[in-house]
Amino acid sequence: MLTSSTIERSTFREAMSRFAAAVNLVTTDGPAGRRGVTVTSVCSVSDQPASLLVCLNLSSPLNARFEENGVFAVNLLGQTSEEVARVFAGEGGLDAEARFASARWVTLSTGAPVLEGALASFDCRLVDSRTVATHRVMIGEVAAVRLGEPGRSLLYRDRLYHGF
Amino acid sequence: MLTSSTIERSTFREAMSRFAAAVNLVTTDGPAGRRGVTVTSVCSVSDQPASLLVCLNLSSPLNARFEENGVFAVNLLGQTSEEVARVFAGEGGLDAEARFASARWVTLSTGAPVLEGALASFDCRLVDSRTVATHRVMIGEVAAVRLGEPGRSLLYRDRLYHGF
Numbered sequence: 001m002l003t004s005s006t007i008e009r010s011t012f013r014e015a016m017s018r019f020a021a022a023v024n025l026v027t028t029d030g031p032a033g034r035r036g037v038t039v040t041s042v043c044s045v046s047d048q049p050a051s052l053l054v055c056l057n058l059s060s061p062l063n064a065r066f067e068e069n070g071v072f073a074v075n076l077l078g079q080t081s082e083e084v085a086r087v088f089a090g091e092g093g094l095d096a097e098a099r100f101a102s103a104r105w106v107t108l109s110t111g112a113p114v115l116e117g118a119l120a121s122f123d124c125r126l127v128d129s130r131t132v133a134t135h136r137v138m139i140g141e142v143a144a145v146r147l148g149e150p151g152r153s154l155l156y157r158d159r160l161y162h163g164f
Numbered sequence: 165m166l167t168s169s170t171i172e173r174s175t176f177r178e179a180m181s182r183f184a185a186a187v188n189l190v191t192t193d194g195p196a197g198r199r200g201v202t203v204t205s206v207c208s209v210s211d212q213p214a215s216l217l218v219c220l221n222l223s224s225p226l227n228a229r230f231e232e233n234g235v236f237a238v239n240l241l242g243q244t245s246e247e248v249a250r251v252f253a254g255e256g257g258l259d260a261e262a263r264f265a266s267a268r269w270v271t272l273s274t275g276a277p278v279l280e281g282a283l284a285s286f287d288c289r290l291v292d293s294r295t296v297a298t299h300r301v302m303i304g305e306v307a308a309v310r311l312g313e314p315g316r317s318l319l320y321r322d323r324l325y326h327g328f
Contacts, residue, residue: 046297
């Protein structure tokens with residue numbers, strides 16, 4: 001047990017590493033340019049209207065594109081998309097063009113890139129956002145949904161990718 | 165593919181059922197009284213300061229206790245806690261006393277009930293909250309962390325509990 005007024009980052013990260021989280025690829029496109037990042041901080045908020053939220057790190061200036069475009073897609077990844085997840089997590093240091101060239105995309109309602117191989121994709125319009133510490137919490141209302149082929153989920157736990 | 169200005173609840177729920185989510189038991193205690201609910205809408209926000217967020221349905225008036233108390237604990241459940249998850253999801257229709265009597269608890273910094281058998285528990289002070297559609301998004305700063313015995317995670321996907 002660890003108690004303090006300010007929890008050490010390492011303690012928090014250790015505990016959070018036990019949190020099994022679905023891996024998502026969040027994408028945007030529009031006047032500010034295309035962008036995609038691999039994130040686990042996504043959750044469903046409401047089904048009336050259909051809404052979800054995504055937390056994005058403010059340390060990357062390119063993440064401002066999500067808000068500037070005002071639209072984003074949350075692509076729920078299956079185990080077969082592990083390589084795509086790694087590429088958009090920054091492994092290999094590819095630039096945006098090369099990252100997007102590594103997979104196939106379609107668009108639905110908003111124009112945000114929707115990954116063809118995702119288990120499900122939620123095409124969203126940004127309806128609210130706010131800064132919480134180092135992150136921006138974006139709330140999206142779902143304008144379109146695409147169901148892909150069913151399959152095993154891609155999870156992240158214990159600092160590793162897993163299929164489930 | 166389904167596109168419309170307002171996505172049908174059933175479509176959204178079907179797609180979200182593919183989202184494998186860690187199951188958490190969120191609890192509070194204080195002047196407003198004790199309360200616990202099983203939720204999957206939890207995510208890490210920042211590690212500096214350590215912060216996370218939880219979405220709670222506003223349809224239950226008892227959920228106001230979380231904000232009234234201003235403190236809550238997020239207990240990350242392992243597979244061995246499936247029964248506890250079901251009880252706090254309302255199965256069996258037990259009242260609050262009986263629900264809490266079904267498990268063992270400790271407290272850390274805030275006084276919110278921390279489940280002894282959790283994989284990890286995050287004891288939080290509420291620092292912000294807002295309404296999004298049918299839900300309240302609560303942001304907590306982590307005041308204390310407790311690591312339990314490591315073990316398999318309890319997940320919810322395809323409208324079923326799973327161990328992973």
